[in-house]
Amino acid sequence: MPRPSILWPVRSLAVLGIVAVTVAVAAPASANPLKSADVTVTFEAARNILPTDGWSSVSAVVRNAGPVPARGARVTLTMPAPFENYGLSTSSDWDCVHTYPAVSFDCRYLRELAPGAKAEAARITPQLRGATVGQRLTGRATASTPRETNTGNNADEQVFQVVGNGLIEGVFWHDVDADGVREAGEPIVDPVHYVARSVDDEDRYGWSNNFGPYRIQVPAKRYSVEVELSTQRWRFTRPNVGSDATDSDLVPYSETTYYQYGRFGPFTVDVNRPTVIDVGLVATS
Structure with a gap:
C-alpha cells in the first residue's frame, strides 16, 4: 500500500516575526594588494662644493621600485640662479624640454620601465655666474607616473656650497x-x-x-x-x-x-x- 505524502506547512517569515536581512559579506583580503609602479628619483652631482665660477654635471636618475612596469614616467630638474645652463645630455629614451640660461628640464620617458630597472640618466651642465662665497644653493629633482600609490620617494634635493x-x-x-x-x-x-x-x-x-x-x-x-x-x-x-x-x-x-x-x-x-x-x-x- 503506498505511503501517504507528508505536506509541511509553509509560513511567511514575516508571519513568524523573522525579518530577512541581506548581509554584504566582504571578500577575504587578497594576499597581494593592488599592484602599481613606484618610480623613485635621485639627484646626483659630480661636484657640490664649488668656487664662485665653478661648474658641475648633475643628473636625475629614475628607477622603478614597484612590482609592475612603469608607463609614462616623467622627471624634472631645476637649479636656482646664479647657475646657468651649459648643455643637456639624454638618451633617445627621453623626450626633453630644457630652458636656457635658467637651469631646468622636463623629460618624458618614451619606453616602459621594468620593475627594478633604472632609466638612463638625464644630465645637465650648470655653471655659476656671479656667485658669492658662502652661498648655499639647492637643486631639486622630481619624478612621477600617471598612476602611483607611493609618492614619498618622488623628489630629491642636492645642496651646493660656494667657497673661495x-x-x-x-x-x-x-x-x-x-x-x-x-x-x-x-x-x-x-x-x-x-x-x-x-x-x-x-x-x-x-x-x-x-x-x-x-x-x-x-x-x-x-x-x-x-x-x-x-x-x-x-x-x-x-x-x-x-x-x-x-x-x-x-x-x-x-x-x-x-x-x-x-x-x-x-x-x-x-x-x-x-x-x-x-x-x-x-x-x-
Missing part, C-alpha cells in the same frame, strides 16, 4: 742620502703622476710628469693627495722624520711590480694660506 679658492704647493726632491730630510744641494726632480682628489665630491686636480716646484689653485675643501712613482726610477723616502719645512709628507701605502703609491691627507685647504706638501724620492739606480 686656496693653494696646494710644494716640491719633489731627490733625497740623495735617503735620510728623509731635504738638505742643501739635494735637487728638485719630477714625479710620475700627481692627483689631489676631493674627499666630499668627485672633484680632482693634477698632472703627469711635471717638473720643479708646483702650485695648484683649488676650491677650499677637503682633499687627499696621491702620487704614483715608477719603481724603475724612484721610491719614496722615509716620511715625517723632521720638521714640516724639511721632511717628506707622503706615506707609501701600496706597491705593484712597476709602481709605488704614496698618500697625504685628508686635509682641508685654507683660503688664507697654502697647504705645503713636499715629497722626497730616492733613486732606484
